[in-house]
Amino acid sequence: MDKTKSGMIAIVGRPNVGKSTLTNALVGEKIAIVTNKPQTTRNRICAILNRGESQFVFLDTPGLHRARTRLGEYMVGVVRQSVADVDAVLLLVEPIANVGAPEEELIQRIKALDMPAVLAVNKIDTVKKDELLAVIQTYAQAHAFAAIVPISAKDGEGVDELLEVLERFLPEGPRLFPEDMITDQPERQVCAEIVREKLLLCLDKEIPHGTAVEVTKFSQREDGMIDLDATIYCEKNSHKGIIIGKGGAMLKKISTLAREDIERFMGEKVFLQTWVKVKENWRDQVNLLKNFGYRDE
Known part of the structure; x- marks a missing residue:
């Protein structure tokens, strides 16, 4: 019999990059709310996927932004805390061949915590292949990611490949949540x-x-x-x-x-x-x- 694996993966990135859309695509259910406005997600949302003998627990976090209110400070704190508590980090970025300030800060945090990290380049349906290769090259120079996976969270393209990559980081052990649970939110x-x-x-x-x-x-x-x-x-x-x-x-x-x-x-x-x-x-x-x-x- 296969041994069960279970682990937590934080999905991080700048506001409006598609974290909630990806969370819903990974789990196959609408757990996180999705709009085209930045800072839609305020809390850390836990989405649970059972796939074979593996249980993925995804933490969909607010976008990392400059806080202007107490609520903003809380949201930034949620992102920083989430990165520290998990088995792996999934950094989601747009297909732009430039590492912006929010991405740079998240990469520095990943390095400081010596955390396994996978890069997912989202919205690949909006760029040509040579542009995508330039993005991959830019981020590969910024950090030694365990893997770089091009995806389209909206269309579901590359999502299965991403799950296969992330499964490698799940430690062996019992499921963290019951099999029929899809979120820990009341x-x-x-x-x-x-x-x-x-x-x-x-x-x-x-x-x-x-x-x-x-x-x-x-x-x-x-x-x-x-x-x-x-x-x-x-x-x-x-x-x-x-x-x-x-x-x-x-x-x-x-x-x-x-x-x-x-x-x-x-x-x-x-x-x-x-x-x-x-x-x-x-x-x-x-x-x-x-x-x-x-x-x-």
């Missing part, structure tokens, strides 16, 4: 994140980054229907008006999109009610950050 946390994803998708500019979502009610009826109450917090009264929209149209759109995704995730019908409240400067208030689930480990 269901209500996943539901709150789905509502926040729809805010990011539907709203412009800075407004969605100033929002947080708290699930205040999560209960199941005898017929299986889930009752879900979610409060959306924003930083300004003017933002509240935009989130609600004319005649409540925007909030209805956000809620409908969120409910459809939550029903897919839960496998049950959902009755979702949403409210919008103003909490000024919540991103700089430690007690509020803790309430919204941004806790230091």
Whole structure:
């Protein structure tokens, strides 16, 4: 009988490089929320994949960026902590033949911790082969990566090859999580994140980054229907008006999109009610950050 292998792999990179899209592609389920806006991921999200006798535990981390608020500092801290706690690091980069400041900082951290690291070059569907080779060469000079794998997280290209490479770094040992688990996030946390994803998708500019979502009610009826109450917090009264929209149209759109995704995730019908409240400067208030689930480990 094959011996079981189980290990943790941190997925790191700059904001908007495709970490959450890759996490979902690796696990084959929507665990992490995905938008085309930077800093979509705020917490470290744990996604679990069982493949044969191997269990991969992927940590999808926030993008490494310059912190401007307490929330920003928390997110940068999550990235740095995640790199220190794992069996291997997967650095995800765009197909640009230049090592940027966030990549440089992550490479220095990998070197300092003497951590096995694999480089995945994402979005290969957007460049020609000779451009891709230049990217690979540039990063190969920056660090002795255990492997460099070109991928397209969006199309799934190269994802199986990447898993085969990463499997080499899993230590022998029992599974860290039960076989039927796909994330360690509580269901209500996943539901709150789905509502926040729809805010990011539907709203412009800075407004969605100033929002947080708290699930205040999560209960199941005898017929299986889930009752879900979610409060959306924003930083300004003017933002509240935009989130609600004319005649409540925007909030209805956000809620409908969120409910459809939550029903897919839960496998049950959902009755979702949403409210919008103003909490000024919540991103700089430690007690509020803790309430919204941004806790230091």
